[in-house]
Amino acid sequence: MRGIILNNAYSGIADSQSERLRSEFLELGVSVDIVSNKDLSTYTTELGGIASSFDADFCIYLDKDKYVLKALELLGVRTFNSFQAIEDCDDKMMTHLLLTRENIPMPITIPGLLCYRSEHEIQLASVEKIENKLGYPIVVKESFGSLGMGVYLAHNRLELFRVMEKVKLKPHLFQQFISTSFGTDVRVIVIGGKVIASMKRQSATDFRSNIDLGGVGTPFDLPKEFEKIAIDTATALNLDYCGIDILFGENNQPLICEVNSNAFFAEIEKVTGKNIARTYAEHILSKLK
Ligand SMILES: Nc1ncnc2c1ncn2[C@@H]1O[C@H](COP(=O)(O)OP(=O)(O)O)[C@@H](O)[C@H]1O
Ligand SMILES: [Mg+2]
Known part of the structure; x- marks a missing residue:
């Protein structure tokens, strides 16, 4: 059985995650190669087939490059996570829409309107609808953001207009600000x-608790309702592996903030002492039996 761990061609962002996974697979007696998708060629052929320089039975996909991922699946490679699961999580608005099928609690979320041209002006009618539904402050998110970088908080109409102008040509969403979960x-x-593991993340300086923005992780004993919502969410999106962000609503009600199909685990391994890489490797091998 041949397995690979696949990384983005341009960034080394998942290098240490790849090494951790490879070493745990080795301890389980399975050798996997770390490959960048620049070293692969996949292409559709003149005869309507698909070809690749790639040869493996399974692939741990640490990138979000959807074309290579789809090609691998069409070639019959078992990917972790699957194409569909990564696609559904990569787009935050799509994640929220799909979770409604399972009635999973989350902040009120409104899709941003598609805008094709930079010279088109923000629509006041749409701004008024968003204000009336959500009230200030309003969270605005780029649908394809990560590490807190595409998440904004608008406290009034002027700030909302500024943020909308910034994100209008990208897929985005508007969301109820959960003040009980500030930072x-x-x-x-x-x-x-x-x-497998849970930690609280807390920022002293920002409404976003992301570790990359200064959030600090501490071990957190997960209450039953948080555990249930996390499992229901992962199951609804068919995820083999994920990191789910949960907000504290009124009376500590858990609300799904977002789902990361490609969550980094270095920090949570450090904070909780749990061996995430080993558990993931064991899960993958059990699925391949
Ligand atoms: N609706 C919200 N109410 C309060 N805080 C929020 C809300 N949405 C996001 N946050 C904060 O911002 C952080 C980043 O948002 P998130 O949707 O997880 O985006 P990213 O993919 O960039 O991590 C969250 O971890 C949380 O601390
Ligand atoms: Mg997040």
Whole structure:
């Protein structure tokens, strides 16, 4: 059985995650290669088939490059996570829409309107609808953001206009600000439908609790309702592996903030002492039997 761990061609962002996974696979007696997708060629052929320089039975996909991922699946490679799961999580608005099928609690979320040209002006009628539904402050997110970088907080109409102008040509969403969760959330790792680790993340300086923006992780004993919502979410999106962000609503009600199909685990391994890489490797091998 041949497996690879696939990384983005341009960034080395998942290098240490790849090494951790490879070493745990080795301890389990399985050798996997770390490959960048620049070293692969996949293409459709004149005869309507698909070809690749790639030869493996399974692939741990640490990138979000959807074309290579789809090509691998069409070639019959078992990918972790699957194409569909990565696609559904990569787009935050799509994630929220799909979770409604399972009635999973989340902040009120409104899709941003598609705008094709920079000279088109922000629509006041749409601004008024958003204000009336959400009230200030309003969270605005780029649908394809990560590490807190595409998440904004608008406190009034002027700020909202500024943010809308900034994001209008990209897919985005508007969201109810959960003030009871200011600067705080819970990160939960779910593998194979089981909660493996959880930590609280707290920022002293920002409404976003992302570690990259200064948030600090501490171990957190997950209450039953948080565990249930995390498992329901991972199951609804068919995720083998994920990191789920959960906000604290009124009376500590858990609300799904977002789902990361490609969550980094270095920090949560450090904070909780849990061996995430080993658990993921064992899950993958059990699925391949
Ligand atoms: N609706 C919200 N109410 C309060 N805080 C929020 C809300 N949405 C996001 N946040 C904060 O911003 C952080 C980043 O948002 P998130 O949707 O997880 O984007 P990213 O993919 O960039 O991490 C969250 O971890 C949380 O601390
Ligand atoms: Mg997040």
